[in-house]
Amino acid sequence: MKCINTMQVRLIIKKKLEEEFNPYQLNVIDESHLHKGHVGAKPEGETHFKVEMKSNKFLGMSRVNMQKKVYKTLELEMKNKIHALSLKLSS
Numbered sequence: 001m002k003c004i005n006t007m008q009v010r011l012i013i014k015k016k017l018e019e020e021f022n023p024y025q026l027n028v029i030d031e032s033h034l035h036k037g038h039v040g041a042k043p044e045g046e047t048h049f050k051v052e053m054k055s056n057k058f059l060g061m062s063r064v065n066m067q068k069k070v071y072k073t074l075e076l077e078m079k080n081k082i083h084a085l086s087l088k089l090s091s
Helices: 008-020 063-073 077-078
Strands: 025-030 048-054 085-091
Touching: 008 025, 008 048, 008 063, 008 077, 063 077, 063 085
Parallel strands: 048 085
Antiparallel strands: 025 048
């Protein structure tokens, strides 16, 4: 397994979300290719992501609170690696 420092951003996101939310459905999609030339985009990609996740840990939570929990889990990556993150979350 690769060192966490050199692991692809998509895989870091996936690993952290799996550990925190134990989702029964999870898709982490790198959409960076759709944003070439935009602010925050890097030639190598891995800056713009879409997460589709279903987890029982979201039961009874509002959409805003679900999003806050995900952003907190990915706080370090949001500061350093992720430029944009689209979330589709449910229980």
